[in-house]
Amino acid sequence: MTSSSSSERRSFERAQRRRSTLIAAASTTAVLAAVIFLVPRMPRWDRVKKSFFDIDQASDSFPRLVDAFWLDVKIFVWTVPAIFIVGLLIAIARNTRTPALFPLRALAATYTDIMRGIPVILWIYLVGFGVPGLGLERPYNSPLLWGSVALAMTYSGYVAEVFRAGIDSVHEGQRAAARSLGLSSTQTMRFVVLPQAIRRVVPPLLNDLVSLQKDVALVSLIGPIEILRQAGIDKAKFANFTPYVVAALIFLSVTIPLTRLTDYLLSRERRRTSGTRVA
């Protein structure tokens, strides 16, 4: 009786799954076919193809774009540690509980509010041209330096909030237990709260990194020739937008693996913390 009803259920579920797969396949084919069939029939498709998908233009620009992309990678690599250190310090500052440290908490809150409230692009302009304008000498007035500082300031605001959420998510009982074992509040933070907090926020942090990876291109607005700027130069020179498409593909080749990694870590974290999975 039980065995027959469970095998019945299994075969029903199998049929349901097959049906979903078929429907998904059919709708995907329909959408793809519509795109492939309809787009080339648009009146100015030839012009769009020439302007955006010119193979010769793409292969001509590609080496220059990859070259310029290195600058993006470099900016990314040296801003990330700064962002994490500043972000973590701010989050910890916001979590202090000593009454005397209220000014520190207020300062940390103000910092995150301001940094998250100002568009990155604006902040890069203000810091990148404003600070060197005070009369710094080369190389300390480099737009690369101050552009990176601006980027790190903005992103540390976001990252601080992520860390703070992580710290808040650690149950109050953990602190109580640690303090009752004789740990000081600094020790509690360092050995009990932070290890749990940071592990929980790795996926959202990676999410911020994906976003940073794209925003690095904004540093080009104050001078340095990175990939977005190089694509713009080629675009203007050849009056053709293909370099932008190539640049987009180069960005994707980095951001997609990073996004997949984030997804993987997220689902692992969910499995680890929430037991069985409901389909």
Added chain:
Amino acid sequence: MKQRSTRVRLIALGAAAIIGLAACGGSDDASQDASEDEGIETETSDSGFLTTGNDCTAGKTLAEGKLTIATGNPAYEPWVVGDAPESKEGFEAAVAYGVAAEMGFSDENVVWVRTGFDEAIQPGAKNFDFNLQQFSITDERKQTVSFSDPYYTTNQAVVGFADSPVAGATSTADLKGLKFGAQAGTTSLDFITNVIKPDTEPFVYDDNAGAKAALEAKQIDAIVLDLPTAFYVSAVEIEGSKVIGQFPATDGVAADQFGMVFDLGNPLVECVNEALSRMRDLTAELATFEEEWLSTYVQAPVIAVE
């Protein structure tokens, strides 16, 4: 009200000039006759007969009977004075109205729109008949857009602070060790990388405002621009800067030629070229406009290209 009366006066002036030219030149061109009509009508009654193009332009403009002209947003001096092309003040504004008149459009039928560089070259339908904002004519760009014949030819020039290492340079060899800035996608940027070939990569900005901020912050030593813009920028926009010199067009260094941009294959190009050739050879209007708007802007020491 005030604007209107100024405009009427301008039109009257223009008409008088055209009649004068027609009288001494003895030209009996159809479009000029049309302009004459327009001038006289407008002088006598405010809402008189307006001309809407000549035989050449019929059916070729975006809006029937109107000429839609695009310029930058904002448009810069000395090309357009005060970002107001309707005033006819500034070299490109004057040329635009000159071309319109040659093609038989009265001023009222000239419509201005604003576009960025990208809007001008994107593959979709254009919202202008032609676009003038110091577009340099290059073979690469001709693949995507059509150009008119050049309406102005200029040299590249260097702007820097009078008390900086760039001042006093007499040949490109003196410039190699400097840090340069230029506007993105200009022929000036090409000029830096291909002719000056400095030791370090130039910095690039979206507009002159960025280059100016970088020059003031001493992030760069010098900017390369077309000569009239260089004079304007040094005289008005960046205090303490001057035009260090201009690079003459020689073998291997082509002069910069500005042309109007059209949608690829737009038949109106022929009409505009015809108008431009008349303004160059017959009425000498192009030279007059140059004299009026750009003449203070062309005397600069020459820097030898090595």
